[in-house]
Amino acid sequence: MNGQPSGALQGPGATPTESAPRHLHPLTPLAHAAQVIPVALAAVVFAGGISFATRVYIGLAVAIGLACLVAGATYLQWQRFTFFFDDAGDLRVDSGILQRNHKKLQLSRLQSVEVNQPFWARLFGLAELTVEVAGAGESNAQLRYLGAGDAHELRNDLLARAAGIGSTTEAAPETVIATVGPGELLLALLIRGQTLGLFVLTGALLTVAFSTGGVGALAVAAVTGGVPVFAVVGEFLRSYGFTVARSPDGLRVRRGLTSTVANTVPPGRVHAVGFVSGPVWRHLGWVRVLVDLGGTPGSGDERAQGSTVLLPVSSWPVALEVVRHVLPGVDIAALHFEGTVPAARYRAPLQYRRIGVAITPQVLAARRGWLTQWLSVVPHGRVQSARITRGPWQRKLALADLHLDTVPGPVSVRVPHMPEARVRAVLEAELDVAATARARDDATRWMTRRPDPHDTAPIDETGGRGGVDGS
Amino acid sequence: MxxxxxxxxxxxxxxxxxxxxxxxxxxxxxxxxxxxxxxxAIGFAERRDDLLVVSGIMFRRLVVVPYGRMQLVDLSAGPLDRALGLSTVQLHTAAATTDASIPGLRTADAAQLRDRLAAAGEQRSAGL
Incomplete structure (x- = not known):
């Protein structure tokens, strides 16, 4: 963190005062304009038609013209865009040229603060800050762009204010608990079941194409070979340099090669944790850790998809260490799973041995899957609703599926093919503990809540650092 | 045919x-x-802390929504429903997968149910 202790440090309990309105970074219009140039240029140059040199000249002219337009428009926006902290300590964002928009973000409901550096902003040393508070729809504000240093200072300030410890620009101390090296990441992505499967298929198609001289197979091979390459490259760029660090205000996740992302996951925001391992990874003891997060922006947002990955790949011990911080007091390695009845093999011959459910005072854990194995963990207080479903074949065997619904995300908590009577008993028990867990749950202002031995433990600088290679 | x-x-x-x-x-x-x-096959029960909805014959479903988790109670009626004096009550939680709806209630009953559910939800409301 490059946060400098520059701002006036207010002690806890100090009454916040209104701060002076601030503008975004003055280079903002240029950063926006620069993004237009390559697109416009490429569009004209690759359009074809007249001679190449002419196309380049026209392309340049169009690109510069467009860039000037964009720069002008964003300059006006920049002029009218200000943000400040009001006397209640909440973030206010005023924007809009003709139609003014005044936004108030209540920091007691803060869900996350992300500092991203998209490729173009990075060239100018700028960063984008996304502030998200609980609530549906337009519950976030994007400050595009701030200086990279300013963005980090403001992030620290927001987190400190939200945690109820006054205003400070100093970064909360943090300890790195897991890193994923580029080598491991690339290897892990390449040997993923679906990647290998598609590559084998491509190989077979190429063999067919060359031995028969057919062209049809070649086209299919281009798709089956291209898809995994794009998937691997995309994921590699997103997850490059993946670092998870522990800090008092939550887990800090940093990642990205061309665009960098830094987001903080407050402990109260994790609604479910899922461990996924495919057939190849399992033999190497590797696992991927996903989370369902409360207050994630609407689906289709690429960054949102990425931020539900807590670890793209890691060994089990490291994964458990990281998850220990988002699910305090839960020992996943010590869970004792209750399996299903032998009758389930007639409905699920492959996965029936893997099916299991474990209930501890804090969480319910569900295990399922044969080829790709899932272990989902949900804290009782986070269960939104529960469902039991039974198909005709399941009813013959007196089996049923139990589903626990959580906020939208990649993790689904499901215990398939358990004996009917047992499912009903688990459901009733779960509803009971969930009600008590909800009653004592307090996810906001997490720093001021009653002390939890796990959260307040002093941070040791030599703390467990590890990666896939570290074990 | x-x-x-x-x-x-x-x-x-x-x-x-x-x-x-x-x-x-x-x-x-x-x-x-x-x-x-x-x-x-469609049925519902208002229990002390939650609402229970069952449906389906071949594929049976049972959904339980704790009152404290309800974010929204919807009352809707299409043109055909209105002609027959019927309404659908639908419960929403923060989970998209919840899907608890009770179709074909008499409109007056549905409105009463919605009010009861909303009141129960307010009493036991928790955060996310």
Whole structure:
């Protein structure tokens, strides 16, 4: 963190005062304009038609013209865009040229603060800050762009204010608990079941194409070979340099090669944790850790998809260490799973041995899957609703599926093919503990809540650092 | 099917119409019976801390929504529903997968149920 202790440090309990309105970074219009140039240029140059040199000249002219337009428009926006902290300590964002928009973000409901550096902003040393508070729809504000240093200072300030410890620009101390090296990441992505499967298929198609001289197979091979390459490259760029660090205000996740992302996951925001391992990874003891997060922006947002990955790949011990911080007091390695009845093999011959459910005072854990194995963990207080479903074949065997619904995300908590009577008993028990867990749950202002031995433990600088290679 | 048989009869294909008509009648009777069964399979219970909804015959579902988790209670009625004086009550939680709806309630009953649910939810409301 490059946060400098520059701002006036207010002690806890100090009454916040209104701060002076601030503008975004003055280079903002240029950063926006620069993004237009390559697109416009490429569009004209690759359009074809007249001679190449002419196309380049026209392309340049169009690109510069467009860039000037964009720069002008964003300059006006920049002029009218200000943000400040009001006397209640909440973030206010005023924007809009003709139609003014005044936004108030209540920091007691803060869900996350992300500092991203998209490729173009990075060239100018700028960063984008996304502030998200609980609530549906337009519950976030994007400050595009701030200086990279300013963005980090403001992030620290927001987190400190939200945690109820006054205003400070100093970064909360943090300890790195897991890193994923580029080598491991690339290897892990390449040997993923679906990647290998598609590559084998491509190989077979190429063999067919060359031995028969057919062209049809070649086209299919281009798709089956291209898809995994794009998937691997995309994921590699997103997850490059993946670092998870522990800090008092939550887990800090940093990642990205061309665009960098830094987001903080407050402990109260994790609604479910899922461990996924495919057939190849399992033999190497590797696992991927996903989370369902409360207050994630609407689906289709690429960054949102990425931020539900807590670890793209890691060994089990490291994964458990990281998850220990988002699910305090839960020992996943010590869970004792209750399996299903032998009758389930007639409905699920492959996965029936893997099916299991474990209930501890804090969480319910569900295990399922044969080829790709899932272990989902949900804290009782986070269960939104529960469902039991039974198909005709399941009813013959007196089996049923139990589903626990959580906020939208990649993790689904499901215990398939358990004996009917047992499912009903688990459901009733779960509803009971969930009600008590909800009653004592307090996810906001997490720093001021009653002390939890796990959260307040002093941070040791030599703390467990590890990666896939570290074990 | 019945419409088809009328069309066939009008276009002087009486023989075909005579075959199609009984099949159409049978289908109508079967779906009448099936819909009746499906409607009877739908049920709900207001319990102390949660609402329980069951539905389905072949694929049976049971959904339990704790009152404290309800974010929104929806009351809706399409044109056909309105003509018959019916409404659907739907519960929403923060989870998109919840899907607890009770179709075919009398509108007055539905409104009462919604008010009861909303009151229960307010009492036991928790954060996310």
């Amino acid at each position: 019945l419409v088809a048989s009328v069309v066939l009869w009008l276009t002087n294909l009486t023989a075909a119409a005579l075959v199609v008509a009984p099949v159409g009648l049978l289908l109508l009777a079967w779906s009448w019976w099936l819909v009746g069964r499906q409607v009877r």
